[in-house]
Amino acid sequence: MERERMNVLIVGLNYAPEPVGIGPYTTGMAQALAAAGHGVTVVCGKAYYPRWELHAEHRAPGVLRAIEYGVTVVRVPHYIPTKPSGAKRLVHHLTFMLQAIPAALRAARHNRPDVVICIAPSLISVVAARLVARRTGARLWLHIQDFEVEAAFATGLLRDGGVMARLARGFERWSFAATRISSISPQMCARLVAGGVAPERVIEFRNWADIDTIRPMTGPSAYAGEFGITTPYVALYSGNIGNKQGIEILIDVARLLAHRTDLTFVIAGEGALLAQLVAAAQGLANVRFEPLQPRERLTELLGLATLHLLPQLAGAADLVLPSKLTNMLASGRPVVATASAGTGLAHECEGCGLVTEPGDAPAMAAAIEALLDDPEARARFGAEARLRAEERWSRVAILDRFETALRACVVAG
Structure with missing residues (x-):
């Protein structure tokens, strides 16, 4: 029996052709869903990572749209600091969120989503994802690659204590009001549950290894x-x-x-x-x-x-x-x-x-x-x-399990 097609809208700052970090995994997820027959739209930033420099192919002004491997990709402009500090990173994420809101709303009008997936970082982009989900009645899925707020404290980008710390943690709690929340390790999933997220809403969705293309070498490199x-x-x-x-x-x-x-x-x-x-x-x-x-x-x-x-x-x-x-x-x-x-x-x-x-x-x-x-x-x-x-870390197995969980989220809510 043919499986029902889903319309999926993904909001995430990082995407191909970024070679490392979160981008390759968001790209792999989107392309796998498209290959499985689903309608997939991605609203992302223009590629800049890890050099913190706009990729040459994305220097044209305004919003860029393309169909890539069956995925509709909408790239929005945003501020890219050459020397990222805590304050500059905040502006970097904020400008992406502000650009993502109208782009995601337009994408949703063109192809009404069944589920909106937000990728964190950038956690602040959940504002755009949540707005679209509420307006369209779609499920909201938050996927956490990093606990961005606590990592900012741990690395000194934000100072703990004070108004900014309270605002950041309050926003994080607000962001967790999603239909499903996934993260990339058992420990990170346990952290969500310990923070008050109901266990039935938490899904482990690992990153994967390219085990078919990356093989142990027996000779010299x-x-x-x-x-x-x-x-x-x-x-x-x-x-x-x-x-x-x-x-x-x-x-x-x-x-x-x-x-x-x-x-x-x-x-x-x-x-x-x-x-x-x-x-x-x-x-x-x-x-x-x-x-x-x-x-x-x-x-x-x-x-x-x-x-x-x-x-x-x-x-x-x-x-x-x-x-x-x-x-x-x-x-x-x-x-x-x-x-x-x-x-x-x-x-x-x-x-x-x-x-x-x-x-x-x-x-x-x-x-x-x-x-x-x-x-x-x-x-x-x-x-x-x-x-x-x-x-x-098998790519096929991980993405197959994710698609099954995503389908269950859309059906059951």
């Missing part, structure tokens, strides 16, 4: 030659270089391991803290910075790693689950992460590498050395990482 790396071992960090990662610890670790002439640290990415990180690494011969590489060469890039590096701030535990972990695991390489015991990141990395306390550079350096000197452990952890990706 071409990137070793392209980057001019001559050491037998590479410790790789790849992705956004921003304020939620606690990435500064990697420079301290590299300094502690400067005596390891057999090891190169490669930091491949872009983001708001890149210049600061490059300055901190001055004089370190064992650290290389490279730009983000084409997504179609992700297997080669991840295969460059002897081991992957995944730092996380202590204050961000269970407020975010780094999306880059999924493809790290798929590459079949061990992970050295910083995470406190009992957190979601520590749980996901268990058996796939070594985990040390956030901010403890000597402990992270010792973990890296231990793996470099134990090839059997590296092989064991790498094999488990790949198995973990296949068992927990």
Whole structure:
């Protein structure tokens, strides 16, 4: 029997062609729903991430509309700070929300939605999503990639206490009045329930690994030659270089391991803290910075790693689950992460590498050395990482479960 078609409106700041972060997952979700026969419209910002610079193909003024892989994509202009601070980020999100409201209302008039999905960040865009849902009688689904408000406090973008803190937390509680709320890990879902959201309204909707395209490499990566790396071992960090990662610890670790002439640290990415990180690494011969590489060469890039590096701030535990972990695991390489015991990141990395306390550079350096000197452990952890990706992070399985839950939300409310 043919399954009933749904009309889905997605409101989310980040979308393709952004190569990292939330954008690829919102894009994958929208395209999977369209491929399943549903009518899908996305209202998003013009691409800017992770460089915080407007992509060349989106520099035309005004709203841009296109059909991409069966998805109607409406890109609205918004403020993009070149050096994002707390206040500038707030304006960045606010301008997207203000532009998204009329764009989403027009999209809803053209194709009345059965469900409106809001992606957080940007949490403030739930204003647009909720307005459309109320006017059309659609279900409202909030998908939380990051607990944006608490992460802003944890990373120092907002000061806790005072009027702004009360307003931010009050807005977050207001935002949670959705038909369904999903998040990307069991711990983040538990946080929602602990915050008063009814358990039956909470859905786990993980990010996924590209396990079909990202495969463990058995030979050397071409990137070793392209980057001019001559050491037998590479410790790789790849992705956004921003304020939620606690990435500064990697420079301290590299300094502690400067005596390891057999090891190169490669930091491949872009983001708001890149210049600061490059300055901190001055004089370190064992650290290389490279730009983000084409997504179609992700297997080669991840295969460059002897081991992957995944730092996380202590204050961000269970407020975010780094999306880059999924493809790290798929590459079949061990992970050295910083995470406190009992957190979601520590749980996901268990058996796939070594985990040390956030901010403890000597402990992270010792973990890296231990793996470099134990090839059997590296092989064991790498094999488990790949198995973990296949068992927990399958794109097809995750998106199939999400579509089923979305359909149930539309039917049952």
